[in-house]
Amino acid sequence: ELTLDSSLLLLGIGAFAGLAAGFIGIGGGVIMVPVLLELFRAWELPPEVLVQAAMGTSLAVATLSVGSSALRHSRQGTVLWRVVPFLAPASMLGGWLAVMLARHLPGGGLQRFLAVVLVFVALRMWFEKQGVERPLRALRWWSWALLGFGTGLFAGLTGLAGGLVLIPAMALVAHVSTRNLAGTSSGVVTFTALAAAVGYLTHAPAVPLPSGFIGHVQPAVALCLALASVPAAQLGAWLNKKADSRVYRRVFGLLLIGVVIRLFLTA
Template sequence: MAGSSAVVGVCLNLEWLFFAELLLLGSCTGFLAGLLGIGGGMLMVPFLTLILSHRGVPDGLAVKMAIATSMATILFTSISSVRAHHKRGAVKWGLVRGLAPGIVIGGLIAGAGVFALLKGAWLALVFALFVGFSATQMLLDKKPAPSRQIPGPLGQTAAGSGIGFVSGLVGAGGGFVSVPFMTWCNVSMHNAVATSAALGFPIALANTVGYLVGGWSLPQVLPGALGYLYLPALGVIAAASVLFAPLGAKAAHAMNVRQLKRAFAGMLYLLAAYMLYKGLAAA
């Protein structure tokens, strides 16, 4: 009897530890998203991969579940962000409507097709390269020179498809692709960031549907897993992110964000190295 009680106690402690890890991850990603104006996927995916790996999920599948769960959280976090930007009149809704159809197409192709076919090791390597590139962009603080205008409907559909596709492979909201594209097309940085936040919802919706379709036949590796999505992590991280993102946005006005971005870029290099290691180890 005493032995069984000890086992139950250990299990409860592990569950509380797991909950605390997810809560801390969601709080940090939400705060940094509000503080630096970036999505939390680049931070969330490596740490969630680590958490799932420690829960016994094979490395390749852990990467896929981390990417899919990270993307699904954007369904919730994007709503509060868009409301704030919309109140300031910063969202270019005409551009959202122009890019959204392509985003849905690219997201479904990535989530339901390529994501399911690629091994987790390859996705980890793609993620590492993407995060390394994004960190360099952030460190140098280089913005593309506005040298052209927004393309027509066909061009917007093509651009949206690329944004949705890349986002689906790395579990990010697309800001590091859509914001440079829009600034290159003479959209002001303020409007580009706001419009990118609005694009996060169709990106997340299309890719999440794709992940559900692509992973429908997967066996349940953890209680609460639905294909590539891990619902307990999704719930805890999304709730914490929504709560802490406004605090980060408020803190941004009182802090030197440029120095913080440089420090965050250094951390992204470390996370990229970790995902590179995971990809090579699982290959």
């Protein structure tokens, strides 16, 4: 059961995840999942469903927080809505295929290889020359779909949130301006997180979970996180608008380096 201490911790983690969702354009799972794993482990959840419960609950929260972020970014005019219908479905398809492929691929070696790729991406984002940004590439709809599919596949094979892969892909491949990165990523991740969350809500666990769970989602925990993450995402999106592009790229680069370290440690 939730105690006062654990509730306060979840509110703090939710606020941090929401701030990241709004400012960077990610779902926040990279922040919430490790905490949820420890919480559910303390609740003595069966090991067979521990990770799924953490991810399902995190995705339920991410749907709300990144959705809140997308709305704020949309009002600020920083979402490229015309490309979201091509990126989002293709990204979901790539993620689904990754789940199928991951069963037949050596996970540790694959994670280390992709972590090395992310190091170069992070350095490229960090040291990108400032000044006049390159114009958006005039890509056809199928090019955006391929970009979405590739990022979904990459994200699924590494276990990363889609936004962490989509943002550098949009910046380096499609030349999406820094001003539009977080907003457009939020628009895409809202739909991918929603689709995944519905799956975790409706899919029966492999072994019975304690009462209070709906599928793999713990509603009380999700609500506690969302109470802080939804308004924090609004603040994060507002800060994104005020921040210099150099600040955004370096914050994102630092986050990516942190994720790379975790990938190496868990590979």
